[in-house]
Amino acid sequence: MPLLLDTLVVMPAFNEEEAVAAVIKEVLSTLPGVRCLVVNDGSTDRTAQVAREAGATVLTLPFNLGVGGAMRLGFQYAVENGFERVVQIDADGQHNPSNVPNLLAQLENADIVIGARFAGTGDYDVTGPRKWAMKILATIISRIARTRLTDVTSGFKAAGPRAVRLFAVNYPAEYLGDTIESLVLASRGGCTVVQVPVAMRPRAGGVPSQNPMKSAVYLGRAAMALVIALWRTPISVRG
């Protein structure tokens, strides 16, 4: 598939030495010809060595910048090295690389494709306040992006040429910048967003928090991030 040759798979990784090698190998074997870039986000373990041995290109940030900072570097690398499309995948193995062709296929008619977790396939489920928080966010961002989105906080996304060029310069590094603000910024900049249902695999470790207090704080910070994103002057994409 010629589409894969100019596609870069970016994995932000912070202390993921246990999981990252298996994920890289799976990506490289299910998507032949694709380049895999691991952005080692200030890890204190052997993430960089492990990833390099597994066959990925590794960029090491001297300190932790968060997913937003790591992704901007990924987009910058993509632009400098002539990649047209960028796919973001988590380094902990919860995203299935076999979904990537579906995402890439949708890039034909959209600039950003989100791998959505609640859109039918898979049994990933959150309940209670956190679910409501995510629903509210999804509704608001759907309005802004003028499409129906059910999962805006997914870390499984693909970006087409226009979005890649926009994000290489303007990817936000704020809290939740990699999800909420990047979508707001892109859709106000004239990029189109669609979603594709994907199945999630259980995370290597840890359970999503169900604490109502935490969910309330999360919703509050997310709302704040959204308001700030809407206040900022919109950026337009050239070409």
Add this chain to the structure above:
Amino acid sequence: MNPVSYAFAIAAAAIALLAIIEMLRRQRFRERHAFWWLLAAILSLVVSIFPSTLEWASSVVGVEVPSNLAFFISIVILFFVTVQHSSELTTLEEKTRVLAEHVALVEQRLSVLTDSVERSSQPSESIK
């Protein structure tokens, strides 16, 4: 006002002003950071030497207790200083972020170049 508190007020203001000027002179301060502090120190020196200026100013703006005007102005100045600091902190964070990105990109290119140099120099060494 008793003479001791009068002298104390003048001394405090004078020391603050001298400290700021000295730090500026030793380049421990950039001019734009020093501005608000210089303004505050000069104002407090003037007010401590001539307390009547504060009374006059508060009667002009209609503040009944002159010291409240002094507190208000101090808070306003502190507010501007902290706002300026937040904004410069953001700029600095952005700059370090850009530097970190550049370091990562340069490091990766360097390792690719080192690898290719090593690979191309190895065969000639094995010939020797």
